[in-house]
Amino acid sequence: MGAVMSGYLESPVTEKEVQDGISKLGLAYGASSMQGWRVANEDALSCVPDLTDNSALFAVYDGHGGPEVALYVAKYLPMLLKTQYDFTDGKMEQALRTTFLAVDKQIVLAETADELQTLAGTKADDEDDEDMEDKIKECEELNEEAQIPLVDLLAKYKQKFKECIEEEMAEKGNFEGSGKGKKAKVDVPDILEEGGEPAAAGAADNGREKTASENGEESETAEGSSQENGSAEKSETKENGAENGETKKDEDEDDSDYEEEAEMTDEEDSEEEGSEEEGSSEEESDDEDVPTEFDEREGYGSGTTACVAVVREGVITVANVGDSRCVVCTKDGSAIDLSEDHKPESEIEKARVEKAGGKITKDGRVNGGLNLSRALGDHQYKQNTELSPEEQMISPMPDVKTHTITESDEFMLIACDGIWNVLSSHAAVSFVREQIAEARASDKCSKTWLSDIAGQLMDKCMAPDTSGDGTGCDNMTCLIVLLNQDTSKEAQKRKLESDQSEETPDSKKSKTS
Secondary structure (H helix, E strand, C coil): CCCCCCCEEEEEEEEEEEEEEECCCCCEEEEEEEEEEECCCCEEEEEEEEEECCEEEEEEEEEECCCHHHHHHHHHHHHHHHCCHHHHCCCHHHHHHHHHHHHHHHHCCHHHHHHHHHHHCCCHHHHHHHHHHHHHHHHHHHHHHHCCCHHHHHHHHHHHHHHHHHHHHHHHCCCCCCCCCCCCCCCCCHHHCCCCCCCCHHHHHHHHHHHHHHHCCCCHHHHHHHHHHHHHHHHHHHHHCCCCHHHHHHHHHHHHHHHHHHHHHHHHHHHHHHHHHHHHHHHHHHHCCCCCCCCCCCCCCCEECEEEEEEECCEEEEEEECCCEEEEEECCCCEEECCCCCCCCCHHHHHHHHHCCCCECCCCCECCCECCCECEECHHHCCCCCCCHHHCCCECCCEEEEEECCCCEEEEEEECHHHHCCCCHHHHHHHHHHHHHHHHHCCCCCCCHHHHHHHHHHHHHCCCCCCCCCCCCCCEEEEEEECCCCCCHHHHHHHHHHHHHHCCCCCEEEEEC
16 A cells, blocks of 8 residues: 555445466466455556466556556566566576566656556546537537527626626725725626616716715725825825925824834734744654645556566565565465565665655655555656665665475465555465365365455455454455465366366456455
8 A cells, every 4th residue: 555545435345356377387376356445446466377488477566546557567567577688597586676677667758658547547538528528518508598588698697797706806805995804896887787688888887977976986996096196195295294294293103003003913923923833843843844745647646566476496586665465375384474565664764765855754654645665656756866766765676585485385475465454474374274275175176266265365354344444445456376286286287277168268357255
């Protein structure tokens, strides 16, 4: 999870997107993703059982700020990995690091923007359609008004006209009197006066003069002229001096008293404001100078975690940015973490964030935004031109760990933080291990049995409602890969191929839990 949490649905979406299969290496896998209580599912995953003849790739991506970066990375990261010379040479750790940096750079290329907008559903064509709908509606309204008699049409717009004038004059400070909140004086043209009858030009002028005379009111033009005349007379009196000197003195004394009183009031207000600022400065010092506006462009205001596991020649190499996690479960039930969560509170992560000019707020977020310190995308946090990509506030450089598969290893579990916020690594693999044992004992190992178990794990983690702190209300995605199977790899592969031949091949499908 990355950006500040969004709203929730009234009821969760429990329909699951699933994938099941087996690789040439004999690795059976099952994956499942669920939207849950969130208004949209921003997760993505990669199941590439035959990345090459001797390698497979499995990954989970937890998007934030939109699904587009997660979907983009899921599509292109496996392809970019295979193009690396280090990958061909068997240098998997370096190949993964280079790939993460390459795909992160590719996210903000000009030619990528169009695809990201398509994935996000914000493409310009969509906006054009909305503009066209507004224009069509406006034309329809104009056509309807064309059929209305002029008198009725003028009456319809009279009130709107007055409100517009009042609003405009209020903004300019053209108020009647000096009291706060008083309405601006509005003279509605005679063409919109009661009765709605349009008058001749001469009649309109006479009517306006008559109204001003009866009510004893001055027009705005007259008021302006009066003010100018008053200023001129005052200036002339000041120059002549003696004739009205006493009156001028009284006026100056009154003005002086008023100015002194105003200055005292301003000083008191200033002191009060200063004391309030001093009193609160210590409380707010931790969060001061933290940006509150964020760049919402795709790839700048959105990003994703990435936990990628490559299995090759009996070795698992895991590259990770963010707080998705990869765990290996052994036959004795132990949990071996093959990734590390990247949180801003970590001393190493905090030091890099602050060195890049960022700040960790009290709620554990970088500049008040992300609660992650490493991710792909999120380029609004990667704008320090004096630093390399891996040194930015939000770093795209992954931690990489390797694990040699042994006979004691049972399966690998990769999941987003929607799982890990609820269960520990040990608790999660223990649950999966129990379900695997139960399925095998009851001979329920169907084509979708591993994705079924992944779905059961997500159901276990999902909150019954949204009244809590958000735990169990996130999108959830997890992936199970069997590492050492009870029966021969070839036998399981033949069984799976037989099952697929009986039905229409489809490794991706939806079902309701």
